[in-house]
Amino acid sequence: MLGYVVRRLLGAIAVMLAMSAVVYVLFYLMPANPAQLVCGPKTCTADRLAMVEHSLGLDEPLYVQYWHFLSGLVVGRDFSSGPSVLHCPAPCLGYSFQYTEPVLDKILEALPVSLSIVIGAALLWLTFGIGAGVLSALRRGRWLDHAVNVVVLGGFAVPAFITSLLLLMVFCVYLQWLPFPSYVPFDEDPLGWAQNLVLPWIVLALVQLPPYVRLSRSGVLETLTEDHIRTARAYGLTERRVIGRHALRGALSPLITVAAADIAAVLTASMLTETAFGLPGLGRLMVQSVNQIDLPMVVGMTLLIGFVIVLCNAIADVLYAVVDRRVRVA
Amino acid sequence: MRLLWNRFRADRSAVFGAVVAGLLVLLAITAPLLTALEGQDTTSFHNDLVDSARGGVPLGGFGGISPQHWFGVEPQTGRDLFARIAEGAQVSLLVAICATLVEVLLGVAVGLLAGLSGKLVDALLSRVTDIAIAFPVTVFSLALLAIVPETFPRPLLVAVVIGVFGWGGTARITRAQALSLRTRDFVAAARLSGASGWRVARREILPGLAAPVITYGALLLPTNLIAEAGLSFLGVGVRPPTSSWGQMLSSATTWFRSDPVYVLLPAFMVFLTVLSFTLFGEGVRIALDPRSTRLSRKAA
Numbered sequence: 001m002l003g004y005v006v007r008r009l010l011g012a013i014a015v016m017l018a019m020s021a022v023v024y025v026l027f028y029l030m031p032a033n034p035a036q037l038v039c040g041p042k043t044c045t046a047d048r049l050a051m052v053e054h055s056l057g058l059d060e061p062l063y064v065q066y067w068h069f070l071s072g073l074v075v076g077r078d079f080s081s082g083p084s085v086l087h088c089p090a091p092c093l094g095y096s097f098q099y100t101e102p103v104l105d106k107i108l109e110a111l112p113v114s115l116s117i118v119i120g121a122a123l124l125w126l127t128f129g130i131g132a133g134v135l136s137a138l139r140r141g142r143w144l145d146h147a148v149n150v151v152v153l154g155g156f157a158v159p160a161f162i163t164s165l166l167l168l169m170v171f172c173v174y175l176q177w178l179p180f181p182s183y184v185p186f187d188e189d190p191l192g193w194a195q196n197l198v199l200p201w202i203v204l205a206l207v208q209l210p211p212y213v214r215l216s217r218s219g220v221l222e223t224l225t226e227d228h229i230r231t232a233r234a235y236g237l238t239e240r241r242v243i244g245r246h247a248l249r250g251a252l253s254p255l256i257t258v259a260a261a262d263i264a265a266v267l268t269a270s271m272l273t274e275t276a277f278g279l280p281g282l283g284r285l286m287v288q289s290v291n292q293i294d295l296p297m298v299v300g301m302t303l304l305i306g307f308v309i310v311l312c313n314a315i316a317d318v319l320y321a322v323v324d325r326r327v328r329v330a
Numbered sequence: 331m332r333l334l335w336n337r338f339r340a341d342r343s344a345v346f347g348a349v350v351a352g353l354l355v356l357l358a359i360t361a362p363l364l365t366a367l368e369g370q371d372t373t374s375f376h377n378d379l380v381d382s383a384r385g386g387v388p389l390g391g392f393g394g395i396s397p398q399h400w401f402g403v404e405p406q407t408g409r410d411l412f413a414r415i416a417e418g419a420q421v422s423l424l425v426a427i428c429a430t431l432v433e434v435l436l437g438v439a440v441g442l443l444a445g446l447s448g449k450l451v452d453a454l455l456s457r458v459t460d461i462a463i464a465f466p467v468t469v470f471s472l473a474l475l476a477i478v479p480e481t482f483p484r485p486l487l488v489a490v491v492i493g494v495f496g497w498g499g500t501a502r503i504t505r506a507q508a509l510s511l512r513t514r515d516f517v518a519a520a521r522l523s524g525a526s527g528w529r530v531a532r533r534e535i536l537p538g539l540a541a542p543v544i545t546y547g548a549l550l551l552p553t554n555l556i557a558e559a560g561l562s563f564l565g566v567g568v569r570p571p572t573s574s575w576g577q578m579l580s581s582a583t584t585w586f587r588s589d590p591v592y593v594l595l596p597a598f599m600v601f602l603t604v605l606s607f608t609l610f611g612e613g614v615r616i617a618l619d620p621r622s623t624r625l626s627r628k629a630a
Contacts, residue, residue: 267466
């Protein structure tokens with residue numbers, strides 16, 4: 001078991017290294033001069049350009065630049081910017097010259113917003129997704145099953161940003177039941193926090209719902225045909241106990257891995273949701289950085305997001321091995 | 331084939347999807363023609379049709395719908411909305427179809443290579459496929475679209491970027507299918523009769539891939555459409571003056587209160603397109619799946 005975990009994690013680290021090299025080369029070899037981009041379209045002078053070029057280390061060969069980037073992750077790095085020295089403490093993902101802040105600081109600033117959205121929504125989609133899936137499996141072919149099916153199809157056919165716009169229109173403009181969302185930190189005003197985030201939660205949950213409904217539905221249907229369920233029934237256990245104690249356990253364990261591997265989809269959906277609602281989370285930071293062509297910011301965030309996803313997938317594999325012993329051999 | 335057609339026709343929601351999808355494709359193809367028939371174009375400003383005193387809200391009910399402007403006009407500029415929606419259909423469908431083609435071609439190539447080569451190549455390619463599947467397409471497309479020079483044709487770029495990041499699923503399916511096909515007797519027979527590896531792949535394996543790949547491709551199309559709309563909504567997809575539904579939605583966000591038609595129109599178009607292509611794709615899948623009959627589909 002330990003061997004498997006170590007192998008899997010080493011594999012993940014190798015993938016991250018390869019990924020960082022690819023992203024780095026891709027972004028710093030583009031025809032556009034990164035210094036020009038970093039320098040900004042309006043504020044740039046020849047002096048400033050040369051300075052940025054030097055402080056980014058662009059006058060050095062590419063492998064040296066990449067090495068600086070990697071070592072920056074571990075020990076931090078300094079950017080000499082004219083008279084002053086900008087320090088970027090480890091783990092340094094880069095330095096945004098537009099915000100004059102290390103990339104990581106900006107990310108940490110936006111993180112609570114995104115986490116608030118994702119965690120609240122995750123609670124919703126896990127409860128309702130699994131609940132609806134199990135119920136529609138038990139009432140298969142009846143109206144409840146069909147109704148759930150329609151909602152699931154709707155969740156797939158209406159992209160997150162459209163649901164966001166429609167909900168905003170109905171609840172904030174016409175009915176005026178809710179304020180236009182803006183982020184209120186949880187520790188300042190828990191009620192306001194929830195009130196502002198309830199629409200993003202619903203949107204994200206609707207988008208994430210379909211696979212959970214489908215998997216728990218088919219999982220329950222499949223488990224119900226298995227021998228141990230027949231045995232449990234033959235023992236005379238109540239239907240409630242058969243399903244609650246015996247069917248659900250077998251049916252829901254695959255969901256663990258789905259949930260962990262789902263992180264990429266969540267990130268994408270929350271990016272669209274945040275932009276639609278104008279909430280200052282990671283997604284919106286990414287979109288803004290892209291639109292302002294803040295290259296260090298974009299590279300840093302892309303890499304961090306990539307790392308998180310690779311790690312989550314490794315964790316998912318390990319969790320799966322814990323749940324299902326057969327996997328470890330492979 | 332006849333059997334397939336009959337099975338497909340018996341499926342009401344699939345037929346509905348096929349008809350609506352067909353109409354949308356027709357709308358996209360004939361967009362310039364219909365716009366000419368309407369007597370409008372995509373870019374002319376109509377300042378006389380918007381109420382400049384109220385911040386540029388279209389005059390007349392329902393976003394200024396009139397015999398001259400079938401879907402009304404855009405707030406602020408007064409550009410004709412039918413012309414822009416129709417052009418949006420063209421752009422969205424074209425991007426989605428190209429992206430799907432790129433995904434299917436890349437996916438089949440990688441999948442075949444993985445499924446038919448030795449262990450080492452297979453392990454390597456499978457690992458790469460896993461990574462490709464796990465990656466958030468939008469994040470990377472966003473980053474890439476930001477740095478490519480403006481001169482590159484935008485719709486093509488969006489299609490390629492979506493396609494290049496999305497081939498993982500096709501590759502996985504192709505590989506699985508190739509692995510199961512290569513152990514079959516007719517493949518062994520072809521090998522024994524001296525056919526080269528390339529010939530076996532092309533003549534014996536490839537035809538067997540058609541059904542699963544077509545099925546998967548049909549379901550990829552709506553996903554790609556959503557991806558394009560999303561990127562354009564975020565402001566990095568198709569750029570003005572070319573119109574796209576996602577881009578219309580993003581500019582509609584400031585017009586909720588005063589001009590709801592402007593929000594609802596593109597939203598409905600995206601919904602209709604994704605829904606119809608999804609129903610159509612599901613129908614194809616069910617018709618091609620030898621195990622499913624009408625009865626078992628009800629149960630499943």
